[in-house]
Amino acid sequence: MQILQSVHHIAIICSDYDRSKHFYTHILGFEIVREVFRKERQSYKLDLALNGQYCIELFSFPDPPARVSQPEASGLRHLAFAVADLALAITHLEQNGIKCEPVRTDEYTGKRFTFFSDPDGLPLELYEV
Structure with a gap:
């Protein structure tokens, strides 16, 4: 059920x-x-x-x-947001002083994604859909 x-x-x-x-x-x-x-x-x-x-x-x-918040720490791994254009989203973040990790490709879906952090280091992801 x-x-x-x-x-x-x-x-x-x-x-x-x-x-x-x-x-x-x-x-x-x-x-x-x-x-x-x-x-x-x-x-x-x-x-x-x-x-x-x-x-x-x-x-x-x-x-x-403070809380440990690296993606491989026990607990919440990260919060992911869907974006239509990953490059455009990364450019927007970088223009606002936010560093993104190198873009990766999901080996199962072929979709591109990257990680960045909020002001407290919470790991966030952008996933291109």
């Missing part, structure tokens, strides 16, 4: 709220759905959508501990 319908959202805790908010909205192009400051937790919660679909909750907390 299948009980899951889809992925609802991805939650990310950032170390510098303003820097991460700028990265996800101005550089990657997510739309702000809602932004709230939760005074009792000294925490922001920013709900973000991509093409009208709600998908990321960006949180800030005072002094969050």
Whole structure:
């Protein structure tokens, strides 16, 4: 019996709220759905959508501990975004000071992809579809 319908959202805790908010909205192009400051937790919660679909909750907390986030570390490996033109997406990121790894080709699908990092080192992927 299948009980899951889809992925609802991805939650990310950032170390510098303003820097991460700028990265996800101005550089990657997510739309702000809602932004709230939760005074009792000294925490922001920013709900973000991509093409009208709600998908990321960006949180800030005072002094969050660092997390190992290399792609081969145990836990979440990376978050991947589909792009129509990988070269154009890489150029956009590089124009905004974001370094991408060399482009690789998926040996099974023949599709091209690359990795880059968010401001806290979370591994992100662009996958050309």
